[in-house]
Amino acid sequence: DAGVIQSPRHEVTEMGQEVTLRCKPISGHDYLFWYRQTMMRGLELLIYFNNNVPIDDSGMPEDRFSAKMPNASFSTLKIQPSEPRDSAVYFCASSWIRGDNEQFFGPGTRLTVL
Amino acid sequence: KNEVEQSPQNLTAQEGEFITINCSYSVGISALHWLQQHPGGGIVSLFMLSSGKKKHGRLIATINIQEKHSSLHITASHPRDSAVYICAVIKDFGNEKLTFGTGTRLTIIP
Numbered sequence A: 001d002a003g004v005i006q007s008p009r010h011e012v013t014e015m016g017q018e019v020t021l022r023c024k025p026i027s028g029h030d031y032l033f034w035y036r037q038t039m040m041r042g043l044e045l046l047i048y049f050n051n052n053v054p055i056d057d058s059g060m061p062e063d064r065f066s067a068k069m070p071n072a073s074f075s076t077l078k079i080q081p082s083e084p085r086d087s088a089v090y091f092c093a094s095s096w097i098r099g100d101n102e103q104f105f106g107p108g109t110r111l112t113v114l
Numbered sequence B: 001k002n003e004v005e006q007s008p009q010n011l012t013a014q015e016g017e018f019i020t021i022n023c024s025y026s027v028g029i030s031a032l033h034w035l036q037q038h039p040g041g042g043i044v045s046l047f048m049l050s051s052g053k054k055k056h057g058r059l060i061a062t063i064n065i066q067e068k069h070s071s072l073h074i075t076a077s078h079p080r081d082s083a084v085y086i087c088a089v090i091k092d093f094g095n096e097k098l099t100f101g102t103g104t105r106l107t108i109i110p
Helices: none
Strands: A005-007 A010-013 A019-024 A031-038 A042-050 A053-056 A065-071 A074-079 A088-095 A109-113 B004-007 B010-014 B019-025 B031-037 B043-049 B052-056 B059-064 B069-074 B083-090 B098-100 B104-109
Touching (some): A005 A088, A019 A109, A042 A065, A042 A074, B019 B031
Antiparallel strands (some): A019 A074, A031 A042, A031 A088, A065 A074, A088 A109, B019 B069, B031 B043
């Protein structure tokens, strides 16, 4: 398996633009997580899905952020409009519940908002 | 005050030394994870613990639920172990949300 795939790996955009980050989880996994990592706040969970259904979105910072999972093999995290404080590395991870609950992380998308 | 505290924040050691990284938490948990973040940024899950001890190669993780404390040990440390080690807890049964510590940056000198 190729592991969790994220695209793009790097994104530079200007304030006010819409940004869409994409994630393909590992086939067969039924949980998908979106995380954000910054120097100031470290790693934070934004939202997670179970069987394509959002379970906990309490970490989504504000209405400018939205996440969808239209099917088991694809999820998006959208920021509209983007702001410089959204600059961070965004990780997607997936897992399945079978004892270990190990989460497999994607390589991350480094977002810079100018 | 963070719900998950790690110590030390930074640790530098010589190759071959025995390493201990500590994690204390102030909330009830259902499980605790140890993660490793490589210098290039990639994150790997090392262990998930709900009780006792787990071992994988040179890595050992322990947890004491009563004391709300976990430790990650590395035996015979090697420069390739240099990374940031992150402790994270799951606070609620049935909710997979992770709450993270701030990480411990480990540097192993040859």
